[in-house]
Amino acid sequence: MPSATQSISDQSAIDYYKAFVNFIKIQSKLYADNVFVRYQVNKCFKTLTYSQVDHITTNLACEWAKQVEGSDVISYISDHSIDYLLTMIALMKLRFTLLAVSPRNSEAAIVNLLEKTNSKVFFTSPKYKAIAKSASVKIEGVSLIVVNPFDIEALLNQPLNDRQNEFIDTSFTEKDLDKPALIIHSSGSTNYPKPIYLTNRYVLNICGVFKLYKEQNPHLDLVKQSDVFLICVPLCHVFGFFCTFSVVYAGASVVFLEKLPPSQNEITYALKQNNCTLMAAPPLVFEQMVPYLKETNEFSAAQNLKFAIFAGASLKRETGDWLQKHNINIRNAYGTTEMSAGMFANLDPRCKNWYSLRPIWNDRSGQSYFIFEDTDEGYKHLYLRSDSPTLALNVSNREGGGYNSNDLFLEDSEYPGYFNYVGRRDDTLVMENGEKTNPVPMENAIRQSTIVKQVAVLGHARQCTAALIEIDMDYAMSYGPEEIISLVYEAVEDANKECPSHSTILPQMVKILPFNKTLPSTDKGTVIRKKAEAMYADLVEKMYKDFLEGPVYNSSSDSSSWSAKQTESFLVKSIADVLHMPEFAFNDHERSVFDLGLNSLTAIQLRNAIAKQFKNVPQNFLFQNSTISSMRQALLSDSQVGAAELAEMRYQQAQELAKSYLERANKDFSVAKNDYEAEKKEKVVLLTGATGSLGSFMLRDLLKDATVKKGLLFNPRIEVLPMRLTEQYLGLTKERYEQLKEKITIVQHCAWLLDFNMTIDHYDKECIAPFYNLLKFAYREVNPMHVHFISSVSASAALGSEIEEKPLPFDSHAAMPMGYAQSKFVCEILLGYLMKDKNFPCYIERVGQVSGDSESGVWNTSEQYPLLFVAGSLMRKMPKLSTVIDWIPVNYASSAIVDIMLRTVHFSANIESSVYHIVNPHHENWTDILNAMKSCGMKFDVVESVEWVDTLSKDDTNPAFRLMSFYEDSFKKDFKMPIWQTKKTCKLAPILAKSPVVDSKLFSKYLSHWQSVGFYKPSN
Known part of the structure; x- marks a missing residue:
């Protein structure tokens, strides 16, 4: 028998049991007469003791032993029931690995699971016989066994099989700890479900979670022999498995209902009939509990619970607070199949913290196996150490081992050491402009409204976010249509208050679904976002199209006769409405509305409001006329300024x-x-724009160089600075500003706005003026910092057919006719002056078209060329272009720039060595790209660019459709890009000359990445 000193904390209990079935066997003898399971039959509850469960499952294992020979993995599909529990234990006693197949799977998903696990025996209940048979016949050598409902009384009366030692191996060694015992698969919400192998060590640890918590908190009353645990989660999920078998360490009992999910009446009945003291359920069950308790006033059964835990999704704060207020000890738990149940809210009923979570698994030195690391977005990413006893088999996805959860958290300021879940890294929506939106906190905020049952926030590769809303009909019946709409808008507005401006959901982008429609969710209650967007694709496309293209001009409007004053009054009111600001905030009619808070998203909203009253308002109207005065003048002008004149x-x-x-x-x-040369300071680098693609690679490359002492930006060599370049001291204290001014040796300015709509005056306020402040910071009378500026080839693209590696002439026509290129031109002229006339070492790296990483194949799916490739695949057409390709993979661009930075750190100012070209020295033709595409299996015809654009214009479901106007403008202009010389750059940074061209090998990496994220699907 295990001694009282054996524990989970030091793993001595795990070493003692060695295997899950041995654990069941030992505990069944220890608590032989204790009730293990209370199960419902025709509304009555019956019981089985530990010894009875052991008896039945031993006989069942002996009965099936001959039938399952020859398969390492046995699969089982059925509903959560007493039969499921008995079958699971019996099959695991045979020492095969059990695959628990969720009944929610499609036939194709089941086939995929059987193939992946090489399962040759498939057990099923009669209910799922049809789908199990259909799946099994598609795989050679799979035998199907139908398990009819058990007559438990008859099973109890059977004598114990006297050949049990022949059929069941009961000898165990330490080697069994790391053998797979159970396979639980992922939900498959985005793809086929993934089988996850759980070892005996893992399973024994997850069963011991509450024992571990008790060891760490001996004063708490958690799980003991007299406790009864109501489980409302299926055994085929790790949450259900954990809760069910967590009672075994203490000899307590579990309650099995007749079906899941249960009604609130069934839950109350079960709680009362069994005198339950513990409960586990998905959040949705507790959401439904509140209105039930309010209506029935039946609080006693729920208040008898020592704790009620939920996991798998978020619970509305309002719900949890209400339950706590009414003495129902609701508590949050967190885990994944790959990592086990790993974090809990404070289970002490006296603590008000029911929501935020703390890791409970520590090594023998007290260090947590669950590690939080900082992310660029300010969140904490959770990963599990490779030496954790709760790590599933072969799931490591980190360099050096360990498991990235991809789950993001924020530390709770009220409860230090506890963390709140905010979403997943792979939930992130990358907007068309490159900005990122985490939809999960927004969805959680919207779901706080009682009128909202489910919500999906969308917006990946779009200009703005949108929300699909499923109404909770139990609440909606009490409200009229206008009230429902108002309550939904209020909920959305609450979410907007907590999100960045680029993520704001505008009223026009909220769609309340018809009352007979639902949003797809996992059985944990989490919305399946991609599936929701696919289900309502037409509705979503129409919503975006209506918003982005704007309304039809209202012909009944008499704005043609408006005076200048009337027009300005209309504009002021419209701007105030869009920005939610008082009208007096816009008294200065010469000030840019972008300075007052308008952005590219709200600009669409404002342009639409103007287009209702005035004819022929172009999409870029506000970008070309950003003040109220200029808007009024343009709207009342009889003739529009021509494109050439405007340029x-x-x-x-x-x-x-x-x-x-x-x-x-x-x-x-x-x-x-x-x-x-005399000073030779240590290299301390200030890097801006480190969260962007190129910036993040530069940060990596700087850290790889041992000569760089510090990067000012999480490990000891990096410091994150919350800089605001528009302020006098860059957002720092004067003391800190002066310290850094003395300390830093290199500045690399990579941060810049990328918006081809914006004019030069907007770039001045947003980018150039802040950069000027940074230059003042970098300047010292003796040995100024070496300043590096990421420029663009667009700043020199109109200079001629071949561009030398030297400063630009003082003529703005050298740049392409857009604000972005012109802003880079202004900075290049300024830096050239400082280098030549002020002896201030300033270096310019003109960067061309950057392609994806040549190693991982990651290339942003919202960029013009990835969209063009995928569009071409869908249309089976690619445009015929005369473009010369000098694309450079982002990792090579970064390496070259960092080389230049570190090799010039001790150089004195020299205008002749100040400009470098970061383009691929090895050129290709567009036909080479097309050949690479075909080599990778893509099928298409090459057509004239006019035909390609025309085909794209007729398909607004094509992902490239959103860049229609860009392709149209680009292909219309017969503008041939020049060649940028690289001789000087290659000499200083030889890595540039090694840059690969985009051939079939590299292109296949890009395709593989795009396919892995669902962006590209090969056509047949």
Whole structure:
């Protein structure tokens, strides 16, 4: 028998039992006469003791032993029931690995699971005989065994099989600990379910979770012999398995209902009839419990629970707080099949923290196996150490071992050491402009409203987010249509308050589904977002199209006769409505509305409001007319400014802006003294834009270089600075500002707005002026910091057929006619001046088209070329282009730039060595890309670009449709990009010359990545 000193904490109990079935056998002898299971038959509850369960399952195992020979894995599909429990234990006693197949699976998913696990024996209840038979016949050599409902009384009367030692191996060694005992599969919400192998060590530990918690908190009354645990979670899920068998360590009992999910009446009846003291259920069950308790006022059974735990999804705060207030000790739990049940809220009933979670698994030195690491977005990512006893078999996905959960958390400020779940890394929606939105906290916030049953927040590769809302009819019956809409909008507005501006859900992008429609969810209550978007694809596309294309002009409007004052009043009111600000905030009609909070998303909303009253309002109207005065003038003007005239106006603006910065720089900077060789400071780098693709690779490469002492930006070599470049001291204290000004040796400015709609004056406020502040910070009279600036080839693209590695002439026409390119031109002119006239070492890295990582194949799916490739695959057409390809993989671009940064750190200012081109020195033709695509199995015809655009314009479901206008403009213009010389750059950074071209080998990596994230699906 296990001694009282054996524990989960030091793994001595695990070493003692060695295997799950041995654990069941030993505990069944120890608690032979204790009730193990209370099961419902025709509304009455019957019981089986530990010894009776052991007796029945031993006989069943002996009965099936001959039938299951020759298969390492046995599969089983059935509903959660007493029969399931008995079958599971019996099959596991035969020492085969049991695959628990969820009845929610499709036939194709079941076939896939059987194939992946090489399962040759498939047990099923009669209810699932048809689907089990249909699946098994599709795989050679699979035998099907139908298990009819048990006559438990008859099974109890059977004598114990006297050949049990012949059929059941009861000898165990330490080697059994790491053998697979059970397979629980993932939900398959995004793909086929994945089988996850659980060892005996894992299973014994998960059964001991409450024992472990008691060891850590000996004062708490948790699970003991007299306790009765109501389980409302199926055994085929790890949460259900954990709760069911957690009673075995203490000799307590579990309650099995006739069916899942249960009604609230059935739950109350079970709680009362069995005097339950513990309960586990999905959050949805507790959501439904609140209105039931309010209506019936039957609190006693629920209040008798020592604790009630939920897991798998979020519970509305309002629900949890209400249950706590009414003395029902609701508690949150967290786990995954790969990691086991690993975190719990404080189970002490005296503690009000029912929601936030703390890891419970520690090694013998007290260090947690569950590690939180910082992310770029400010969240904590959870991973499990490779040496954790709760790590499933062969699931490691981290370098050096361990398991990335991809789950994100924030530490609870009220309860330090406890964490709140906020969503998944792979839930992240990457917007069309590259901004990222985590939809899970937004969905959780919206679901706090009692009127909302389920919600899906969408927006991946779109210009804005949208929400599909499923109404909770139990509440909706008490409200009229207008009240329902109002309550939904209130819930959405609450979510908007907590999210970044680019994630805001506008009223036009909220769709309440018809009352007879539902959103697909997992059995844990989590919305299946991709499936929801696919189910309502037409509705979603129409919602986006209506919003982005804007309303039809209201011909009944008489705005043509409006005066200047009336027009300005209309504009002020419209802007105030869109930005939720008072009208007096817009008294300055010469100020850009983008300075006052308008962004690319709300600009669409405002443009639509204007288009209702005025004819022929172009999509880019606000970007070209950003002040109230300029809007009024454009709307009342009899003639529109021509495109060529407008472009020339922007060129002149850029020229004047560059001139003004040179005049400022002449006053603000004196001529610096350079003596870097004598000083030879340690390399301390300030990197901006480190969360972007190129910036993150530069951060990685800087850390790989041992000569870099510190990167100012989580490990000891990195410091994160919350900088605001628009402020005098960059958002730092004056003291910290001066400390860093002395300490830093290299500045790499990678952060920049990428929005081709914005004009040069907007870029001035958002990017150029803040950069000027950074230059003032980097300047020192003696040995200024070496400043590096990520420019763009677009700043020099109109200069000629071949671009030299040297500073630009002072002519804004060198840049392409868009605000982004012109902003880079202004900065290049400024940096050239500082280098030449002020002895301030400033370096320019002109970056061309960056492709995906050549190692992993990761390439942002919202960019123009990935979208073009996938569009071509869907249409089976690719455009004929004359483009010369000098694309450079992001990892090579980063390596080259970091080389330049570190090799020039002790150089004095020299204008002749200040400009470098980060493009691929090895050029290809567009036909080479097309051949690479075909080599990878993509099928298409090559057509004229006009035909390609025309085909795309007729299919608004194509992912590239959202860039329609961009492709149309790009393909219309007969603009041939020049060649950028790289001789000087390759000499200083030889890695550039090793950059691979996009051939079939590299392109196949891109396709594999896109396929893995669901962006690309090979056509037959």
